[in-house]
Ligand SMILES: NC(=O)C1=CN([C@@H]2O[C@H](COP(=O)(O)OP(=O)(O)OC[C@H]3O[C@@H](n4cnc5c(N)ncnc54)[C@H](OP(=O)(O)O)[C@@H]3O)[C@@H](O)[C@H]2O)[C@@H](O)CC1
Ligand SMILES: Nc1ncnc2c1ncn2[C@@H]1O[C@H](COP(=O)(O)OP(=O)(O)O)[C@@H](O)[C@H]1O
């Protein structure tokens with residue numbers, strides 16, 4: 001088991017090159033937000049934009065359009081009932097599921113349209129629907145971000161059995177292609193290429209609706225601009241909770257949108273950090 005550390009995150013987040021433009025930092029398509037759960041995609045998109053994704057488009061129930069534009073003018077908005085496959089084709093990273101509710105046709109269109117070279121982050125309602133409708137993972141680079149109940153539904157590992165690493169690995173090998181699993185809880189773990197990473201920052205100040213939507217948006221923003229995929233996911237997971245821990249010094253609860261606002265400053269700190277300050281020369285394996 002490897003502790004997720006600032007070292008891992010800082011290794012991923014580098015100063016930007018002057019010869020770059022928005023296209024350099026990736027195109028993210030967020031699919032989610034039914035007529036009642038538009039807040040989820042606002043939190044996804046806010047986190048992706050603040051993480052530095054070059055271009056962010058939200059494909060959603062069109063009743064969410066004005067709210068998204070008002071909260072986040074940086075994001076583009078399209079109706080997820082129209083030409084969804086065309087929008088998917090143009091994306092580097094697709095994040096699907098936050099606040100998607102029971103829109104299974106949208107999910108099926110997405111699973112069919114994504115290509116092998118694309119990163120697909122599957123969150124929230126999409127995980128629940130994949131379990132309910134027995135849907136296969138798409139042939140793409142997949143990141144699953146379930147909370148414990150969602151993992152019980154999809155991985156068929158009872159919550160009480162999820163504390164045993166072997167049970168989760170056993171469930172994971174039955175998926176093709178084998179995804180990266182971000183198993184969220186009060187002690188989040190990342191299962192990545194036969195290695196288990198343990199998160200030990202963060203706390204109960206994060207137990208509020210939208211916290212996972214914000215994490216999913218950060219993973220989208222990080223994986224759009226930082227390569228390879230695995231370290232980018234680890235870095236997003238660490239930064240999400242490390243920012244919450246910093247905010248918790250002066251806040252009883254750390255609201256998802258406040259975490260999103262704090263992302264650029266935190267990333268700046270890590271990008272500027274000298275190697276010695278992060279302990280980049282030390283090994284932290286246990
Ligand atoms: N503003 C918005 O638009 C928001 C939109 N959202 C969107 O709503 C959709 C539904 O997501 P969801 O997570 O709220 O519901 P669901 O999948 O039914 O899971 C809840 C069930 O699981 C159980 N449970 C057990 N362990 C658990 C654990 N560790 N963490 C969490 N739950 C745990 C729990 O147990 P209970 O609390 O009842 O004891 C309950 O029975 C999803 O797409 C999401 O993105 C939300 O983000 C909120 C803000
Ligand atoms: N007690 C806690 N300690 C640390 N992190 C927590 C705690 N409770 C919740 N979280 C974090 O908050 C997020 C909750 O995700 P999720 O349940 O998907 O939220 P939502 O769907 O409402 O956005 C996860 O990242 C989880 O690790």
Ligand SMILES: [Mg+2]
Pocket residue numbers: 123124147212213
């Ligand atoms: Mg969630």
